[in-house]
Amino acid sequence: MEEPTIFQIINNMDKVTNNLIVQWNKVFDEDLGVSHILVLGHLMVHGNSRPSDIAKELGLTPPTLTHLSEKLVQKKLALRIxxxxxxxIVNLGITDEGIATVQRANQKGVELRKNLFEKLTEEEREQLLSIYEKLGRSV
Structure with missing residues (x-):
């Protein structure tokens, strides 16, 4: 068997990730994308934050964060403080409904990944865990 190239590994990792995002968007039917949930998740972990700090942390442009936060405020999932x-200075904060939304989104993500990993044998899951632990230590 030919040794896989780095490109093949990256390409397949991207396919799996993209497929999970597409599946998540189908099952999480709340008119929000992954980026909205990432913003809410940031607020949940870090508390009230400056939009510029959130954008920097998540690798988003300030205009993108403005657009995302507008929808979150409109849906009463976040608020401007x-x-x-x-x-x-205007910070962004999360509402109780925003917290509940993040929890629902995370639960859907857990279910999707569980279904994905159940397709692997126990030995394959152990190998994958070992690989991810090794990669996690190197970054």
């Missing part, structure tokens, strides 16, 4: 010491 003015800084009391400097009213020009």
């Amino acid at each position: 003015r800084d009391e010491s400097d009213r020009r």
Whole structure:
């Protein structure tokens, strides 16, 4: 058997990831994309945050974050919070419904990955775990 190239590995990893995103978008029927959930997840973990900090952390452009946050605020999943010491500063915060939405989104993601990994044998799952642990230590 021919040794796989790095390109083949990356290509197949991308296919799996993209397929999971497509499947997630189908099962998470709440008119939100993965990027919206990433923003809400950031707020859930880090609390109220400046939009520029969120954009930087998630690798998004400020205009993209503005667009995402507008929808989140409109759907009452996030809210804009003015800084009391400097009213020009506006942070983004998460609402209780936003937290519940992240939890539902995460649950759908867990179900999809569980279904995916159940297609592997126990030995294959152990190998994959070992590979991911090794890769995780090297980054």
